Amino acid sequence: MxxxxxxxxxxxxxxxxxxxxxxxxxxxxxxxxxxxxxxxxxGGLELLKIRYDTLIQKENEKVRISKEAGLLYLQGFTNNDINSRINSELLSSEEIHEITETSCNKINASRKDEEIKPRTFIGSITGGIIGGTIGGILWSLQLIYSGHIFYLFAIGLVIISYGVIKLFTKQSKNNIIVLIFTIASVIYALVLGFYLYGLFGYRGPQ
Missing domain, CATH: 1.20.1280 (Monooxygenase)
Structure with a gap:
């Protein structure tokens, strides 16, 4: 042991x-x-603590550079401009370049995700209808065969609607159109579910 x-x-x-x-x-x-x-x-506790403190300082420096690079990129500076403006006594030039590139790529990915384009509308409408229909059928089945409303299942409706819309748009809930159509799709699913339940009625155990 x-x-x-x-x-x-x-x-x-x-x-x-x-x-x-x-x-x-x-x-x-x-x-x-x-x-x-x-x-x-x-090498002993003191040497270990020195290496640990150095590591923490480097991690903090990476966070600082990442934030600074992000702010400069949002102001319109290019990657080369940013790299020439940022200096560090703890990190190498290669490490700085890697951090700035990652920071800029994250901003670009966020912008692309939030961008509203034709595919956003088409995908949201198509995904909302399909997701809402699937969710509505499932919602009606729980009512038809159990006669009870399981509110936890409403979370499932959100997951289904959002998942299908995201599949069609390739964008997340950070996009306002995706968010709006997800809410609309869930409402549609609930309305459809209650309509089907009213149409077919209770079919569960007596």
Missing amino acids: FEELIERYSQYSDTELVTTYSNKNAYTQEAQKALEIEIKNR
């Missing part, structure tokens, strides 16, 4: 090891001893 603990800790990252050490009182004495051995194998 002790050897297994040492082997397990040897596979931990520096961050995981520091986190575990911070909560060492929650572990058995055997686990604490195994932890201390692994920390010693990595």
Whole structure:
């Protein structure tokens, strides 16, 4: 068991090891001893903390650069302009370029998702009708065969309508048209479900 603990800790990252050490009182004495051995194998606690602090600083620096790059990109700067404006003492030029490119790509993806185009309307209408019809039939079946309304199933109507609309539009609920037609599709499903129930009536156990 002790050897297994040492082997397990040897596979931990520096961050995981520091986190575990911070909560060492929650572990058995055997686990604490195994932890201390692994920390010693990595150069001791002080060296481990230095590497950990450096890692945290780099992660914070990545967040800062990502935010700064995003703001500059929204102001109309190109990727090259952004890379020339952002400097860091902790990250290499390659790392900075990778972060700025990722940040700009996220903004472009968000813009594309929120863009209203013909496919947005066509897909939302088509998906709304299909999703609402499927949801309406299922809603009516629960009424016809159980005679009860299971409000949890209403969540299923939202999932069905949104899922079908998203399939046709390739856009998410962040798009206002997709959101509006999802709501309309759910309302349509409810109306259709109650209409079919009124048409066929209760068919469940007596």
